[in-house]
């Protein structure tokens with residue numbers, strides 16, 4: 001069976017991101033998955049168990065300080081050589097900022113087509129994408145080269161399929177052009193124990209209706225009770241209620257969780273662009289005409305400062 | 321400092337957008353067209369760099385003839401001149417071909433700094449800056465929420481999921497910006513009047529030395545096979561809170577097995 005390359009996304013602490021497990025699951029439908037680890041020394045060993053659990057038959061390890069020391073270009077350089085030598089049936093990456101950037105460089109290097117934000121890829125290489133605020137479904141194909149595809153988080157349910165991967169070392173040889181953008185510092189900002197926004201199965205999001213930064217604690221409280229990530233509308237971000245990296249929508253993150261809870265969000269088209277493929281949507285809004293009710297599975301017309309504390313209390317009571 | 325700002329004309333994201341039925345391309349005719357919002361932040365950043373370090377700001381657009389409206393609008397914010405790459409053969413171009421064309425046009429202008437938006441609202445691909453940098457063999461500093469220029473040294477804060485990264489490079493470089501970097505100015509009346517007289521040059525594929533077979537539908541590295549409207553979501557159940565809205569919400573969550 002043909003080899004399918006899956007480019008591993010990891011956290012700073014060498015944790016395999018959930019999206020990578022989704023990619024491995026999708027790759028198994030297309031051929032034999034090989035995980036490609038591009039990182040600092042020790043990265044592959046730290047992640048082997050997880051990658052094996054989800055069916056990686058092979059692990060390519062490219063480990064060097066330089067890979068993390070410069071932005072994106074080194075990863076694309078290593079990957080381009082690997083693609084040329086193994087001629088895989090497809091290359092899958094996460095549709096994250098970095099995943100897309102690596103894929104973009106790879107496409108230019110190989111003169112290969114590129115499809116981003118894919119939600120499904122079939123064995124014949126036809127990819128499904130949702131575009132324009134997720135209002136249109138598009139089926140596309142790479143017409144030059146192999147399917148080079150970035151896949152949206154939460155598009156596939158990760159299913160374990162234990163394998164015993166063989167490890168293969170890749171040499172990291174970089175040119176001067178790969179070392180032009182130097183990463184001099186990585187600064188972690190408040191994050192806590194919450195799951196990452198794009199990967200979370202539940203997202204609790206607050207809008208302008210939350211009123212101020214302090215009241216976002218209510219949104220966080222509900223989120224933490226549900227093991228959810230916190231999101232925000234642009235109006236909430238622009239008003240300084242919550243940091244920009246949590247913005248959901250056209251100019252923020254695209255999320256597709258099992259459950260999206262919108263609190264004090266009206267449902268502008270640009271907000272819907274980032275969340276309308278969520279499986280289930282719950283809304284609390286005091287305006288019964290708010291457009292978001294049009295796509296809500298369960299809506300409460302009411303004051304979020306009454307409804308949400310009561311819901312929190314009720315969840316606590318049922319949990320005992 | 322010579323600065324090129326990439327400006328893309330896109331269909332207005334505030335109204336319903338379509339793909340053309342015959343060839344699956346973006347409908348750029350019936351839609352109201354606007355400057356890609358993120359690019360206004362790139363223009364503003366270019367003008368601020370120019371204010372501090374001098375030099376000129378040149379708007380660069382690849383797009384159909386009617387993109388000139390957006391170019392004039394961009395010029396009314398303050399840039400000095402514009403270059404419009406326009407050629408019938410470009411219709412249907414993929415990202416790889418677009419990046420090649422933009423890189424060729426940038427190569428002819430020879431700027432120290434290329435500024436662009438982090439992503440476009442129609443494509444949402446976030447790939448153009450790295451692709452262009454790959455063609456030109458220059459640095460790409462992407463996703464900036466802050467840019468500092470000192471002589472030929474550039475430093476950005478790159479927004480990430482975990483926080484931010486500080487990334488440096490020397491000019492020439494491509495820098496893409498998020499909407500957190502600044503607050504774009506509104507064009508003044510004087511700006512709007514003078515924009516009409518600012519130099520706007522056009523370039524064809526021949527001017528750039530690119531074979532039409534490498535771009536457009538013929539040269540595309542990927543193709544849309546079909547498209548359809550996504551079935552709209554159905555509105556579900558709606559209750560008006562009369563004192564037990566929170567409990568009802570949890571009842572629903574329990575029925576759906578979320579609690």
Ligand SMILES: Cc1cc2nc3c(=O)[nH]c(=O)nc-3n(C[C@H](O)[C@H](O)[C@H](O)COP(=O)(O)OP(=O)(O)OC[C@H]3O[C@@H](n4cnc5c(N)ncnc54)[C@H](O)[C@@H]3O)c2cc1C
Pocket residue numbers: 206207208209210232233234235236247248249250251252253263264265266267268269270271274284285286287290302303304305333334357441
């Ligand atoms: C190019 C472009 C890109 C954009 N990108 C994004 C994006 O990425 N993400 C995004 O979110 N927006 C984006 N926007 C902005 C978008 O158009 C809206 O302005 C924004 O989503 C509104 O946020 P909101 O729903 O929180 O605020 P509002 O529209 O002001 O809605 C607030 C809601 O809260 C309700 N409310 C108030 N008080 C209470 C209360 N006590 N209890 C219950 N409900 C209450 C109100 O009834 C109202 O419906 C973009 C706009 C443009 C032009």
Ligand SMILES: Nc1ncnc2c1ncn2[C@@H]1O[C@H](COP(=O)(O)O)[C@@H](O)[C@H]1O
Pocket residue numbers: 326327328329356358359362380381382383418435436437438439440441443444445446447448449
């Ligand atoms: N046809 C184009 N003409 C000019 N600039 C463009 C064009 N396409 C993309 N860009 C620039 O590249 C950025 C990123 O676009 P994208 O990779 O399409 O999301 C945009 O914000 C623009 O600044």
